Amino acid sequence: MAFRDGPFENLKVPLVWTSAVAVVVCAVGAILLLISDARAQASPYQPARAAVETVAGPVGGVFAAPVRWFGHVSDYVGGYFFAVSENRRLKRELAELQPWRDQAIALKNINARYEAMLGLRAEPDVPMRTARSVSDSRGPFSNARLLDIGARQGIKVGNPVINEHGLVGRVVGTSGSVSRMLLLTDVASRTPVLVDRTDARAILTGDGSGNPRLEFVRGVGSVQPGDRILTSGDGGGFPRGVPIGVAAKGIDGTWRVKLFSDRGAIDFVKILLFEDFGQLIGADDLNAAPLAALDTLPEATGAQASAIDDAAARRDSAARAAAERARAAAAAPPPVPTPAPAQPRPQAAPPPAQPAASPPGGTE
Amino acid sequence: MRRPVAVRVVGPTQWIVYPALITAAVTFILATPVKLFGFSLPEPVIPMVLAFAWPLIRPSVIAPLVLATLGLFLDIFWGGQMGMWPLSLLAIYAVVLGSRSFLIGQDTVVLFVWYAACCGLAFLIAYLIKTVSAGNAPSILALIGQVVPTLLLFPFADRMIERFEDGDVRFR
Numbered sequence: 001m002a003f004r005d006g007p008f009e010n011l012k013v014p015l016v017w018t019s020a021v022a023v024v025v026c027a028v029g030a031i032l033l034l035i036s037d038a039r040a041q042a043s044p045y046q047p048a049r050a051a052v053e054t055v056a057g058p059v060g061g062v063f064a065a066p067v068r069w070f071g072h073v074s075d076y077v078g079g080y081f082f083a084v085s086e087n088r089r090l091k092r093e094l095a096e097l098q099p100w101r102d103q104a105i106a107l108k109n110i111n112a113r114y115e116a117m118l119g120l121r122a123e124p125d126v127p128m129r130t131a132r133s134v135s136d137s138r139g140p141f142s143n144a145r146l147l148d149i150g151a152r153q154g155i156k157v158g159n160p161v162i163n164e165h166g167l168v169g170r171v172v173g174t175s176g177s178v179s180r181m182l183l184l185t186d187v188a189s190r191t192p193v194l195v196d197r198t199d200a201r202a203i204l205t206g207d208g209s210g211n212p213r214l215e216f217v218r219g220v221g222s223v224q225p226g227d228r229i230l231t232s233g234d235g236g237g238f239p240r241g242v243p244i245g246v247a248a249k250g251i252d253g254t255w256r257v258k259l260f261s262d263r264g265a266i267d268f269v270k271i272l273l274f275e276d277f278g279q280l281i282g283a284d285d286l287n288a289a290p291l292a293a294l295d296t297l298p299e300a301t302g303a304q305a306s307a308i309d310d311a312a313a314r315r316d317s318a319a320r321a322a323a324e325r326a327r328a329a330a331a332a333p334p335p336v337p338t339p340a341p342a343q344p345r346p347q348a349a350p351p352p353a354q355p356a357a358s359p360p361g362g363t364e
Numbered sequence: 365m366r367r368p369v370a371v372r373v374v375g376p377t378q379w380i381v382y383p384a385l386i387t388a389a390v391t392f393i394l395a396t397p398v399k400l401f402g403f404s405l406p407e408p409v410i411p412m413v414l415a416f417a418w419p420l421i422r423p424s425v426i427a428p429l430v431l432a433t434l435g436l437f438l439d440i441f442w443g444g445q446m447g448m449w450p451l452s453l454l455a456i457y458a459v460v461l462g463s464r465s466f467l468i469g470q471d472t473v474v475l476f477v478w479y480a481a482c483c484g485l486a487f488l489i490a491y492l493i494k495t496v497s498a499g500n501a502p503s504i505l506a507l508i509g510q511v512v513p514t515l516l517l518f519p520f521a522d523r524m525i526e527r528f529e530d531g532d533v534r535f536r
Contacts (some may be wrong), residue, residue, distance in 0.1 A: 019423040019461060026432040027454045033436075033447030038497050041426065045446050052440045067398040106492070136397035137442040138407050140506035141494045142441040145397065178445055187498040265399060319495035 007291045045131045048177035057146050058180030060135035126239060130152055131161075131179070140208035143186040144172070147269065158237060162270045166243040166260030167191075167231060168269055181269070184212050184244070192243060193257075194205060194232035198222040201232055204244065204257060214247065214255035223247050229257050236276035275364065372444065376426050379528040380418065384430050384507055387411050388437055395441070408513035409449070412486060415456035415478050417524040419464055448493045452486035459485065468529075470520055479518050487511055 037043055042226050047280070090159040114120070135146040140207070149155055151174040170190065173180040182189055189206035199224030206212040217223055229246040233240030243260055250256040302310065387410045394405050407489055411434040418427040435450030460467065467478060487507065495501045 015423040015425075016461065016464070018425050019419070019428065020458070022428040023454055023458050023461065024427045026428045027451060027458075030435070030447040030450035030454065034445060034451065034493065034497075035447075037446040043446070045440075049440050049443070056392070063393055063396045066396070067396060113406075113413060133397045135395045136404070138404055139409075139442070139510045140502040141490060142442040142444045143446070174479060177437060182443075187494060187500050187502050207500060207503040208506035225533065267395075267397065363372060 001312055016326050046173065048179075049173060049180075053146055053173070053178045053180060054175045057134055057148055057175075061132070061148055064132075064134050064267075071265075071267075106182065126272045126274045128272055129155065131155075131269055133181075133267050133269060134178075141187065143168075143189075143206065143208060144184065145181045145266065147179045147271070148169075148177070149271070150174045150177045151305055152176050154273055155179045155271055156275060158275055160231075160242065160274055161236050161269050162242060162272065163264065163266055163269045165263045167238070168235055168261045168266055170237070171271065179271075184261075185210060190230045191238065191244070192234040193229050195247070196228035196230050197224070198227075201234065202229075202255075204229070210262065211248070211250065211256040211258055213250070214257060217255060223251060223255050239272065239274055239289075304341040322351055367443050372526055376424065379421055379524070380424065380430055383414055383524065384411075384429055384434055386429055386430075387414060387429070387434060391438070391441065406513040406515055407508065407510060409438070409452075409486075410514075410517060411438065411449075411453055412456060412514055413517050413521040413524070415453045415486070417459055417521040417528075418483055419457055419461040420467055420475075420525050423461060423464070423527045426453060428457055445493060445497045450496075451493070452489045455489055456482040456486050475522060477520050479521060481513055483511065483514055487514075 033045075037045060039046045043049070129149055131147040131149045133145045134148050137144050147155075147161075155171055155174050157171055157174060161168045161170060162310070167184065169181045169183040171179050172182040183206070183209065184191060184204060185206045187206055187208050189204075189212070191204040191212075193202050193204045194200065195202065195217075198219065200217060200219045202214045202217040202223075204212050205215045214223065214229070225246075225248055229247055231238040231240060231242040231244060245259040245261075247256040248256055248258050365488075393409055394407055395427060396405065411431065413492070414430055414434070418424065418431070431453045432450040435448075435453045437444070438449040439446050460478070463478070467475065470478075486509075491502060491507065
């Protein structure tokens with residue numbers, strides 16, 4: 001007996017229902033993935049991401065190569081045809097920058113002397129690695145790029161990334177030969193910054209648009225359009241003073257930052273091998289005296305020592321006298337209520353007498 | 365003597381696997397970091413075309429699985445929250461599957477309105493998930509910048525439906 005002649009002749013597979021069951025099962029799986037990824041401190045799926053990026057990096061490099069070659073060719077042709085005008089512009093810029101260079105050299109010299117005198121520990125140079133961007137995601141939900149160097153070249157999660165104009169982002173994932181850079185414009189990006197003019201602190205928050213927001217700005221009127229925004233180094237994630245952009249009012253009324261890194265293509269970048277302050281300064285240095293120059297000061301002379309002792313004795317006697325007066329005032333009986341005085345009384349007592357004069361040449 | 369009738373069957377390889385591979389490849393190519401006249405390449409969510417067209421072509425068990433896989437690919441490749449795009453794409457599939465009997469044979473304009481509505485739902489789900497997970501709402505302008513190219517892909521969905529809707533005579 002053939003199958004179609006049997007009792008199952010009219011049996012039809014309910015394809016819509018089986019499809020619906022498949023949808024529900026996949027949706028439940030997706031929700032579980034979402035929850036597990038959101039609750040974990042570090043994504044448990046990092047190995048899967050690293051595996052895909054290891055494959056995607058070289059392939060993306062193949063796609064990016066013709067674009068880069070075309071860019072080089074157009075630059076070459078443009079340079080050939082516009083050589084004269086570019087030469088004039090460069091000469092003009094060179095003439096304008098000459099006095100700035102002299103000032104920079106002088107200021108660098110003075111700064112170095114101040115640092116030596118005060119015993120300041122300036123941040124040492126941070127080693128860098130050059131990388132090429134091979135893939136790009138740009139939507140509102142993700143702004144990230146794949147770079148063609150990874151953990152084998154010493155890249156670690158958290159390393160800041162810059163281009164020739166300023167800060168671009170930071171590394172959020174690495175595999176052997178590829179790393180993922182989160183741009184400043186990504187929704188998940190938060191960067192502690194400062195306003196160069198006022199030293200006010202703020203947090204630069206990406207929202208998927210080209211110009212990230214300035215949030216939690218400290219101080220009233222501390223930001224003006226055109227103010228330069230730099231990394232503050234707070235929290236230790238970024239070195240201090242890396243240029244980011246200039247402040248501008250957004251159409252929604254919030255402060256936003258026009259990024260310097262948008263002035264050119266983000267194709268070649270430099271990854272700063274900077275992790276945190278602990279990397280720059282060893283534990284022994286942190287436990288050292290705050291002013292290293294104190295060790296190098298000569299011994300005080302007899303006159304200086306006596307002047308220091310004299311000043312300390314005056315300060316002690318003044319403090320004792322003030323304490324005695326406070327005790328006497330506390331022990332005195334409460335004043336009898338009297339009618340309101342005709343003249344207003346002075347609002348505050350005069351300040352306590354200061355030592356008559358500081359010792360000549362004395363420094364406390 | 366009756367001659368055997370040739371039954372034309374378009375298997376899932378033609379209407380599921382190949383389009384899925386093409387979608388992944390195009391997503392890959394559009395991620396190339398290039399700027400033309402100051403503008404980057406568009407970045408539409410191409411699998412939304414498949415999520416809309418597949419349930420109209422034919423209900424299938426394989427299609428939701430492939431759709432979820434494509435969503436996971438987007439999550440990993442774009443560096444997003446795992447599970448966000450599978451959920452958004454499956455939402456489109458579920459809505460169209462539920463309204464399949466109404467949508468079959470409708471005019472192209474009606475299909476486009478439904479496509480736009482389904483894409484809007486999927487982007488809304490993604491927007492809410494991202495807002496909750498990042499603690500920060502993405503820019504609406506940036507969202508529009510991804511929604512518009514995705515909507516412009518509707519002709520591909522329409523073409524797929526026309527091409528494969530009658531691909532298996534057993535489903536007439």
